[in-house]
Amino acid sequence: MKKNEKLKIGIYGISGCAGCLLTFLYEPVFREISKIFDIKSFPLIKEDKYKGEFDYVFIEGTVCFDDDIIMLKELRNRAKKVVALGACAHVGGVPSMRNFMDNEKIIKFVYPKYNHLKSSLPEPIDKHIKVDCYLPQCPPSKSEILEFIKCIARDIEFKNYEDPVCFECRKMGNLCLLDKGKLCLGPVTNGGCEALCPGNKVTCYGCRGPCRDANLKAFLELLKEKGYTSKELEEKMQTFAGLKFKEEEEKVSKWLEK
Amino acid sequence: MAREINLNHICKVEGHANLSLKIENNRVEKCELKAVEGARFFEALVVGKKVKDVQEIVSRICGICSSAHSVACIQALEEAMGIKASRQQEIIRELLMIGERIRSHATHLYFLVLPDYYNISSALQLSEKNQDKIDDAVSLISLGNKIIEIVGGREIHPFLGIQDSIKKSIKENISRKIEEIEKKKEVIEKTINLFLSLKYPKLERKTDYLSLYNSENYATISGKIKSQSGMIIDDDYKKHLQENIREYATSKFALKDKKPYMVGAMARINNSYNQLDKETKKFLKTIKLPFNNPFQNNIAQAIELLHLANRAIKISSELETDEPEEIKIKDGRGISAVEAPRGTLFHEYVIDKEGKISYCNIITPTVQNLNMMEQDIKMLVNFLLAKKSNKEKIVLEIEKLIRAYDPCFSCSTHFLKVNWE
Numbered sequence: 001m002k003k004n005e006k007l008k009i010g011i012y013g014i015s016g017c018a019g020c021l022l023t024f025l026y027e028p029v030f031r032e033i034s035k036i037f038d039i040k041s042f043p044l045i046k047e048d049k050y051k052g053e054f055d056y057v058f059i060e061g062t063v064c065f066d067d068d069i070i071m072l073k074e075l076r077n078r079a080k081k082v083v084a085l086g087a088c089a090h091v092g093g094v095p096s097m098r099n100f101m102d103n104e105k106i107i108k109f110v111y112p113k114y115n116h117l118k119s120s121l122p123e124p125i126d127k128h129i130k131v132d133c134y135l136p137q138c139p140p141s142k143s144e145i146l147e148f149i150k151c152i153a154r155d156i157e158f159k160n161y162e163d164p165v166c167f168e169c170r171k172m173g174n175l176c177l178l179d180k181g182k183l184c185l186g187p188v189t190n191g192g193c194e195a196l197c198p199g200n201k202v203t204c205y206g207c208r209g210p211c212r213d214a215n216l217k218a219f220l221e222l223l224k225e226k227g228y229t230s231k232e233l234e235e236k237m238q239t240f241a242g243l244k245f246k247e248e249e250e251k252v253s254k255w256l257e258k
Numbered sequence: 259m260a261r262e263i264n265l266n267h268i269c270k271v272e273g274h275a276n277l278s279l280k281i282e283n284n285r286v287e288k289c290e291l292k293a294v295e296g297a298r299f300f301e302a303l304v305v306g307k308k309v310k311d312v313q314e315i316v317s318r319i320c321g322i323c324s325s326a327h328s329v330a331c332i333q334a335l336e337e338a339m340g341i342k343a344s345r346q347q348e349i350i351r352e353l354l355m356i357g358e359r360i361r362s363h364a365t366h367l368y369f370l371v372l373p374d375y376y377n378i379s380s381a382l383q384l385s386e387k388n389q390d391k392i393d394d395a396v397s398l399i400s401l402g403n404k405i406i407e408i409v410g411g412r413e414i415h416p417f418l419g420i421q422d423s424i425k426k427s428i429k430e431n432i433s434r435k436i437e438e439i440e441k442k443k444e445v446i447e448k449t450i451n452l453f454l455s456l457k458y459p460k461l462e463r464k465t466d467y468l469s470l471y472n473s474e475n476y477a478t479i480s481g482k483i484k485s486q487s488g489m490i491i492d493d494d495y496k497k498h499l500q501e502n503i504r505e506y507a508t509s510k511f512a513l514k515d516k517k518p519y520m521v522g523a524m525a526r527i528n529n530s531y532n533q534l535d536k537e538t539k540k541f542l543k544t545i546k547l548p549f550n551n552p553f554q555n556n557i558a559q560a561i562e563l564l565h566l567a568n569r570a571i572k573i574s575s576e577l578e579t580d581e582p583e584e585i586k587i588k589d590g591r592g593i594s595a596v597e598a599p600r601g602t603l604f605h606e607y608v609i610d611k612e613g614k615i616s617y618c619n620i621i622t623p624t625v626q627n628l629n630m631m632e633q634d635i636k637m638l639v640n641f642l643l644a645k646k647s648n649k650e651k652i653v654l655e656i657e658k659l660i661r662a663y664d665p666c667f668s669c670s671t672h673f674l675k676v677n678w679e
Contacts, residue, residue, distance in 0.1 A: 015296035017668050018272050019321020019414040025365065026413065027400050039382060043269045045369045046380035064296020067274075094318040095298040106302040122298070139321065139414040200411040202419075205314060235307075239314065 273667025361402025521601025
């Protein structure tokens with residue numbers, strides 16, 4: 001990139017709720033991105049006529065059907081870096097819950113009459129294309145986005161937060177929800193959200209995915225002592241990031257077997 | 259001679275949609291508007307879930323109207339369990355919806371609609387002299403966001419529970435906003451005048467308009483369902499509003515008594531003009547009501563902004579703290595209808611004896627508007643064909659019409675993708 005030339009960016013959504021895209025349209029993110037970047041494509045607010053390459057493409061949403069995969073591959077080919085924007089792109093998000101449910105039943109429930117479906121199970125985008133950076137959370141954190149765009153504009157490496165939600169939650173001075181008898185995923189979930197949910201008296205649903213070295217076995221033991229079942233823990237983890245927690249679980253059990 | 263017009267991935271609307279038109283003998287023979295999003299199955303995802311987890315899930319149907327989905331969900335669950343919300347709980351919910359509607363209308367009007375009338379591809383291309391439009395958009399969007407954040411804890415996917423406690427800090431923070439809302443009315447009046455001044459295609463037609471209605475105020479979170487053909491009580495909604503599955507779309511289409519109808523700002527003003535405040539009514543003096551041109555939905559949205567600001571000021575000053583008792587989960591069935599930015603939104607749940615969801619049905623505003631949109635597109639294209647307009651002109655006018663409806667294809671696509679054999 002030539003000096004003083006703005007980075008070319010694209011902001012796209014596959015199957016999703018548009019919440020992450022809107023985060024880019026709301027303040028203070030919008031003013032920043034219009035200032036520092038050359039927004040080549042942002043179909044939510046702009047005709048999608050640009051056919052060239054991007055320095056960065058931000059992608060929102062979960063892979064839910066073939067068209068999503070086609071779009072992802074096309075964007076990957078045109079982008080130097082791909083950023084997974086939000087929980088759906090990063091960990092699968094709420095739609096990915098379907099991976100853990102009886103699909104036959106789901107189909108019959110919504111379509112009692114017609115069930116000739118070829119719909120694939122929802123997955124995060126890195127199951128289909130290489131992802132360079134992640135901006136987690138549902139909806140993504142504006143302060144994290146701002147930090148990220150400042151880093152890439154100055155060509156500085158951006159580092160994701162890696163400690164559990166509990167670290168930040170304590171720092172914020174919140175009362176522990178687990179102690180209050182609520183099933184909170186704070187101990188095994190990646191922080192960086194400033195414990196926004198527990199701060200609002202809502203338990204952590206794990207939307208930023210498992211934290212580094214999440215000790216799921218020990219967490220389950222702790223929950224069992226408190227009277228929860230492993231099924232309850234599983235269901236809670238499946239709300240946003242079930243697929244990633246499952247991977248983590250498999251890693252832990254393999255490690256324990258050794 | 260037969261020809262086709264296909265619009266793939268229409269921009270400046272929420273979500274993904276394609277339109278295909280078949281024209282024969284200079285008349286539209288077929289018009290299909292398809293949502294092309296992967297289905298996300300929300301109604302099935304909540305089955306088997308505990309009551310307290312439902313709002314977190316259904317809020318994710320839509321990032322634009324997550325407050326509306328949250329409020330409809332909580333109210334339907336409360337009804338199922340026989341819980342009556344206090345006035346204070348209602349104020350919180352209405353403020354969430356007002357903040358959201360201000361934000362949604364401002365986003366739609368300035369970022370999605372305006373560029374078409376200035377012949378630019380996006381608001382990012384607005385000239386130096388029109389930069390104040392961006393400032394006004396940002397200022398209104400931020401106001402909406404601030405209101406939602408104060409009462410809901412965050413701007414998108416707010417926190418909302420059954421019988422939440424209302425802390426002193428919320429009361430204080432929202433009353434501190436009143437002055438700012440008052441000041442922003444200047445921007446709102448500018449917005450109304452701007453959207454009144456735009457030149458819209460003349461597409462007058464009669465149809466049925468559906469919205470919530472109550473005699474005391476401009477209905478937002480509760481009321482009877484009013485249509486031009488009379489009142490419907492919530493529980494009967496299924497009899498009247500049939501959702502049909504269309505083979506070419508992942509979303510459902512809805513018809514009322516087998517006829518298309520319209521929901522949204524235009525329908526609300528047509529049905530509840532008398533419930534608007536005096537200041538807002540003044541702007542309607544020059545307009546012939548009912549609105550019968552779908553492009554006037556833009557004007558209706560702009561006008562609603564003023565009423566919403568006044569309403570926010572009024573109810574914010576009435577908010578008190580509230581410490582409701584712990585609720586008891588019970589089985590039952592409940593329905594709630596609310597006025598989301600784009601129109602009437604229905605949520606229905608059945609809670610079983612174990613306190614888990616056994617049934618859920620959601621009808622979104624866009625699903626209800628799709629039939630009417632197709633019908634209006636046909637009419638517009640026939641009109642343009644008769645005037646011998648070229649394809650570029652036709653495509654542009656179709657897009658303007660679709661945008662006037664402010665569709666949300668993410669919301670409408672809560673059903674699975676069906677491949678027909």
